[in-house]
Amino acid sequence: PSSQASSQGKHGADEKTQESKNIVVTSEDGITKIVFNRPAKKNAITFQMYQDIILALKSASTDNSAITVFTGTGDYYCSGNDLTNFTSAPNGMEEAARKGAVLLREFVNSFIDFPKPLVAVVNGPAVGISVTLLGLFDAVYASDTATFHTPFSQLGQTSEACSSYTFPKIMGPAKATEMLLFGKKLTAREAWAQGLVSEVFPESTFEKEVWTRLKAYAKLPPNSMRISKELIRKNEKEKLYAVNAEECTILQAKWLSEECVNAIMNFVSRKSKL
Amino acid sequence: PSSQASSQGKHGADEKTQESKNIVVTSEDGITKIVFNRPAKKNAITFQMYQDIILALKSASTDNSAITVFTGTGDYYCSGNDLTNFTSAPNGMEEAARKGAVLLREFVNSFIDFPKPLVAVVNGPAVGISVTLLGLFDAVYASDTATFHTPFSQLGQTSEACSSYTFPKIMGPAKATEMLLFGKKLTAREAWAQGLVSEVFPESTFEKEVWTRLKAYAKLPPNSMRISKELIRKNEKEKLYAVNAEECTILQAKWLSEECVNAIMNFVSRKSKL
Amino acid sequence: PSSQASSQGKHGADEKTQESKNIVVTSEDGITKIVFNRPAKKNAITFQMYQDIILALKSASTDNSAITVFTGTGDYYCSGNDLTNFTSAPNGMEEAARKGAVLLREFVNSFIDFPKPLVAVVNGPAVGISVTLLGLFDAVYASDTATFHTPFSQLGQTSEACSSYTFPKIMGPAKATEMLLFGKKLTAREAWAQGLVSEVFPESTFEKEVWTRLKAYAKLPPNSMRISKELIRKNEKEKLYAVNAEECTILQAKWLSEECVNAIMNFVSRKSKL
Numbered sequence: 001p002s003s004q005a006s007s008q009g010k011h012g013a014d015e016k017t018q019e020s021k022n023i024v025v026t027s028e029d030g031i032t033k034i035v036f037n038r039p040a041k042k043n044a045i046t047f048q049m050y051q052d053i054i055l056a057l058k059s060a061s062t063d064n065s066a067i068t069v070f071t072g073t074g075d076y077y078c079s080g081n082d083l084t085n086f087t088s089a090p091n092g093m094e095e096a097a098r099k100g101a102v103l104l105r106e107f108v109n110s111f112i113d114f115p116k117p118l119v120a121v122v123n124g125p126a127v128g129i130s131v132t133l134l135g136l137f138d139a140v141y142a143s144d145t146a147t148f149h150t151p152f153s154q155l156g157q158t159s160e161a162c163s164s165y166t167f168p169k170i171m172g173p174a175k176a177t178e179m180l181l182f183g184k185k186l187t188a189r190e191a192w193a194q195g196l197v198s199e200v201f202p203e204s205t206f207e208k209e210v211w212t213r214l215k216a217y218a219k220l221p222p223n224s225m226r227i228s229k230e231l232i233r234k235n236e237k238e239k240l241y242a243v244n245a246e247e248c249t250i251l252q253a254k255w256l257s258e259e260c261v262n263a264i265m266n267f268v269s270r271k272s273k274l
Numbered sequence: 275p276s277s278q279a280s281s282q283g284k285h286g287a288d289e290k291t292q293e294s295k296n297i298v299v300t301s302e303d304g305i306t307k308i309v310f311n312r313p314a315k316k317n318a319i320t321f322q323m324y325q326d327i328i329l330a331l332k333s334a335s336t337d338n339s340a341i342t343v344f345t346g347t348g349d350y351y352c353s354g355n356d357l358t359n360f361t362s363a364p365n366g367m368e369e370a371a372r373k374g375a376v377l378l379r380e381f382v383n384s385f386i387d388f389p390k391p392l393v394a395v396v397n398g399p400a401v402g403i404s405v406t407l408l409g410l411f412d413a414v415y416a417s418d419t420a421t422f423h424t425p426f427s428q429l430g431q432t433s434e435a436c437s438s439y440t441f442p443k444i445m446g447p448a449k450a451t452e453m454l455l456f457g458k459k460l461t462a463r464e465a466w467a468q469g470l471v472s473e474v475f476p477e478s479t480f481e482k483e484v485w486t487r488l489k490a491y492a493k494l495p496p497n498s499m500r501i502s503k504e505l506i507r508k509n510e511k512e513k514l515y516a517v518n519a520e521e522c523t524i525l526q527a528k529w530l531s532e533e534c535v536n537a538i539m540n541f542v543s544r545k546s547k548l
Numbered sequence: 549p550s551s552q553a554s555s556q557g558k559h560g561a562d563e564k565t566q567e568s569k570n571i572v573v574t575s576e577d578g579i580t581k582i583v584f585n586r587p588a589k590k591n592a593i594t595f596q597m598y599q600d601i602i603l604a605l606k607s608a609s610t611d612n613s614a615i616t617v618f619t620g621t622g623d624y625y626c627s628g629n630d631l632t633n634f635t636s637a638p639n640g641m642e643e644a645a646r647k648g649a650v651l652l653r654e655f656v657n658s659f660i661d662f663p664k665p666l667v668a669v670v671n672g673p674a675v676g677i678s679v680t681l682l683g684l685f686d687a688v689y690a691s692d693t694a695t696f697h698t699p700f701s702q703l704g705q706t707s708e709a710c711s712s713y714t715f716p717k718i719m720g721p722a723k724a725t726e727m728l729l730f731g732k733k734l735t736a737r738e739a740w741a742q743g744l745v746s747e748v749f750p751e752s753t754f755e756k757e758v759w760t761r762l763k764a765y766a767k768l769p770p771n772s773m774r775i776s777k778e779l780i781r782k783n784e785k786e787k788l789y790a791v792n793a794e795e796c797t798i799l800q801a802k803w804l805s806e807e808c809v810n811a812i813m814n815f816v817s818r819k820s821k822l
Binding site: 152153154156157158159164165167168169171172173174175176177178180181182183193194239243246247250254257259260263 | 665682683685686687688717718719741743744745746747765768769771772773775776777779780783
Binding site for chain 2: 117135138139140169170171193195196197198217223225227228229231235
């Protein structure tokens with residue numbers, strides 16, 4: 001279907017086969033599915049993948065599907081931002097930070113603007129931006145193998161994807177701070193108790209139960225769902241744009257700080273020694 | 275007492291006896307009680323009942339009671355809007371939709387404006403607007419036989435009673451969407467876990483425990499309670515009026531859409547065949 | 549260390565020894581600790597203690613610690629405002645109410661403005677303003693012996709410390725009202741389930757587990773934590789100032805009302821008869 005091509009856009013359509021794509025988009029049964037498909041790197045998100053997702057969401061917003069679903073290939077849902085986006089930047093950190101902030105802002109806005117029900121099927125551990133984005137989803141189903149981890153302070157960074165606004169709103173400051181400032185990792189049950197996750201399923205029946213349910217939801221009158229979502233979200237859209245812009249400005253400066261550069265270098269060098 | 279008469283106002287005072295009233299209002303022990311009393315129709319709300327409730331709330335806001343309580347007669351708390359309000363409209367759907375939107379807005383505003391503690395004693399299943407209104411209550415006590423169901427999308431409709439604002443605020447978008455967009459029915463325990471319900475009681479002791487507690491609360495200094503409620507609610511009153519107005523405008527259009535008319539006709543015809 | 553002196557400021561530095569101070573401030577391992585230290589009165593807060601805490605927070609905001617922690621000496625965390633602040637006022641209630649409102653506003657603003665992670669280690673029962681303040685903390689750890697009680701209506705008073713805004717936001721109106729209007733006392737587990745408390749620990753291991761964790765958090769990059777906190781809190785800072793100002797204005801009037809004076813007199817006279 002046409003939506004499969006859309007995730008490639010002008011990038012890579014000639015050089016990659018479907019199987020090798022890091023973001024795979026399919027559409028059937030009224031559901032457009034966007035898959036983090038880079039299991040060898042725990043589905044870490046490269047600059048290219050951010051761009052592919054922006055295009056995939058643009059396409060899904062006008063295709064004939066009723067709802068859109070994110071999930072991951074393999075054991076991980078998504079391990080977050082690929083830190084080599086910075087360390088392997090061809091023109092140095094400053095250029096990478098500038099480009100990164102522009103891209104991040106556009107990426108997050110494409111979630112804020114998405115007009116149909118947006119569902120995360122969290123099949124395993126979720127880290128960083130794949131967690132913070134969940135505050136912009138309409139439903140989140142998690143396997144009991146999923147965990148939710150935002151180690152921003154540990155990496156000398158700060159929160160993004162509007163989580164500095166959505167997380168305290170969803171779970172209160174006493175629990176949002178443990179995640180966003182102290183980097184506490186949540187189990188799926190904890191994330192459910194705090195309102196970040198809609199429902200938790202046993203790993204053994206997770207896929208079957210969730211997709212059965214989603215196929216039923218995809219048959220509901222699409223206009224009613226879209227209008228109800230718009231009613232819910234329009235109350236805070238301007239706020240979300242502003243928070244996103246500010247988080248990106250602060251991150252751009254933070255990425256160049258000694259605190260952050262040292263933390264990222266340590267992280268990457270630990271990884272490469274394993 | 276005088277508050278018993280108020281629910282009738284100019285409607286029906288001559289034609290009905292107390293026992294046949296669909297909304298019954300009584301006042302004692304510092305508590306004004308407003309009862310959905312149409313058990314043969316699972317306490318579904320007619321146009322007349324909306325008007326009776328508006329008058330009852332107006333009267334209760336200035337009577338000498340300290341708190342006001344809603345509950346239902348029989349097994350149901352309330353099955354929501356009576357859909358025959360539309361299908362039996364004497365001047366057709368368009369007129370009914372226009373009148374319905376005006377009435378709904380005034381009805382919901384009378385909950386936004388109510389100055390004393392407002393408590394729901396949910397004795398059984400609650401559906402539609404009787405659920406969405408709970409976001410405007412100050413306390414909600416539920417029997418463990420209660421359920422909470424808002425099948426708006428299923429009926430080609432959208433959410434009302436400010437629930438597009440209050441529900442995400444109370445339970446986060448991941449759980450509000452399951453209710454408001456996907457029509458998931460909650461048990462009393464689930465509604466409690468999500469903050470919609472203050473406390474759940476076993477059916478066998480429900481009435482006794484709740485009324486004992488409410489009678490004690492009704493003896494607290496009324497001015498302190500009223501001022502504290504005003505402090506809590508004034509922060510969002512303007513927002514609530516605006517959300518209510520917008521939800522009603524959207525519903526008026528939705529009621530005339532093919533999606534909605536078909537869904538209501540199917541629902542009513544299924545019912546009438548039973 | 550210098551922060552020990554700061555809590556005395558110009559008050560009492562000459563007249564009291566460290567041991568007799570009602571607010572004790574120490575700083576080590578990157579943590580500034582502010583202790584309610586008046587166990588003979590269940591750590592009730594006098595006018596002097598409010599002033600000492602304002603100074604301690606001012607000092608902690610610029611010292612070299614990463615996080616600041618409140619806790620209590622003895623069985624209680626804090627029993628709230630010392631009601632003899634009013635009954636023993638040298639120039640009468642009116643003067644005490646006026647001064648009290650000014651002091652309360654400055655006191656609460658010093659929590660709104662505090663720039664580093666602020667943690668409560670709730671070692672036992674918490675009452676009144678020591679509970680309502682928790683909505684301004686970034687993390688709250690509670691022993692299972694802790695309880696949370698705000699009997700404002702019982703005392704003819706109204707809520708303070710921005711709780712009329714933070715509590716409904718954290719726990720929804722159905723649960724905030726039970727606490728703030730009806731004076732329901734919560735167990736530690738209930739407060740956790742409602743998002744007011746980050747985590748509950750068994751009394752036997754409470755101190756050991758909490759301080760181990762806090763010492764680890766205090767080693768995280770301080771700038772990242774401070775900036776993340778600023779991002780989270782700046783979204784509502786203006787709102788919090790306004791709510792605080794209004795709550796204080798209302799309380800000042802309330803303290804002089806018959807409802808309140810009678811309630812306080814009854815409370816104090818019951819206590820003195822024990």
